[in-house]
Amino acid sequence: MARTIIYTYKDEEKRLTFSYQQHRNIHEAVAEAEGIDISDFLKMEQQIEAISDTKAVRNYRDNHFRKLGFGKITLEQRENRGVGKK
Secondary structure (H helix, E strand, C coil): CCCCEEEEECCCCEEEEEECCCCCCHHHHHHCCCCCCHHHHHHHHHHHHHHHHHHHHHHHHHHHHHCCCEEEEEECCCCCCCCCCC
């Protein structure tokens, strides 16, 4: 199921449709949408994952994307619907 990413890039808020079938995480999706090559970042992120905890990986990712010009990157909240409603 596709979700919507809300992100800020260079002080401009944008929306993007996101699916886990196409991207591993929301950061990869927004980088691709803005035409940014993050292959070196992904290699370093894997190395950090291998030797450290998730907090260190998250800090590295957040700092790197902040340097690239991104602000908030988040998934839009899903609307809770009752049973039988679409």
